[in-house]
Amino acid sequence: MTTKLETLEASLRAVLGEQIQDLTLALGELTLRVKPEDYLSVMRALRDHADLRFEELIDLCGVDYSTYGEGAWDGARFAVVSHLLSMTHNWRLRVRVFAVDDELPVLASLIDVWPSANWYEREAFDFFGILFEGHNDLRRILTDYGFIGHPFRKDFPVSGYVEMRYDPEQKRVIYQPVTIEPREIVPRVIREEHYGIK
Template sequence: MKRALGEAIILTTREAAHALLLALRDQLQFQQVMDICAVDYPERAQRFEVVYNLLSVTRNQRVRVIFSTDEAAEVASVTDIWPVAGWWEREVWDLFGIRFNGLADHRRILSDYGFEGHPLRKDFPLTGYVEVHYDDERRAVVYDKVKLTQEFRNFDFLSPWEGMTLLPGDEKVNRSRS
């Protein structure tokens, strides 16, 4: 276990993670799972890190549990420990493609049902996929190639929003008091 920014971080293995998370809930009173997310490191053999952020309300403490996994292996679902975890597990599956063994519902949660791929993987292509929409003129569902309309962003440094140095109302602060 190590600490970063005042919070405990526990590194474990995929195989030991479920038992560890159950012990954290039952023995150390980490009653709430605040978030489940993933990180992609495509250069590694076990390219994904799955991250669980837990909170103990009674002890006023947080802990982060992290383990690595690859593309093919399934991760044990923690919906039997925290039923609300199903939403985050669906999100991790949808965006990264990490499957959870024991998760009852593997439907996509953020992308369309017919969407191919997992958009938060670092090797996800930016072009080449199709988007589906209804065309009023053709009166049909149309599959179009995804087009990036802007390759880069032009910043307008003369814009009052991007070049503002004095916020409205701040001019009163610098007045000398008489």
């Protein structure tokens, strides 16, 4: 008797064929990796093919792999990971695609496939600087419009580049270079032999 995941894996291999770069099963979940040039066509096939029918995009997020595996990562830096749901077949799938250029990561937008991708892609742009080709309203969504940089990138400083404060003399909000001195806090550890035992 085949399991639901085996059926899904067979359907994915039959429908997508050579477009599958990698298909892994771990912890009871399938992860499909595709090339950026196949990304849009694969996502349309995942939505439209009767054997797959992933009607819903549950989530889409950016990932910065630059320090993955304690710096041992040897692939592209930025990826987009999407989670899909098929209500017809009651199964889920994770799809991962890596952007080719680490300096200017660009991938196809999914808003024509799933309109819900709109806000997710704006978030990935805002936090990671991933551009989505074909997105009609790609602007910041959670940081200020004047924000400099992309705060979820691994090389973004914890304190940021600028700080915002209200200036009572100018009677307005102003931006200025960060005045916080970076420091490393080492927690004090107290080890008592019989701590908590009375």
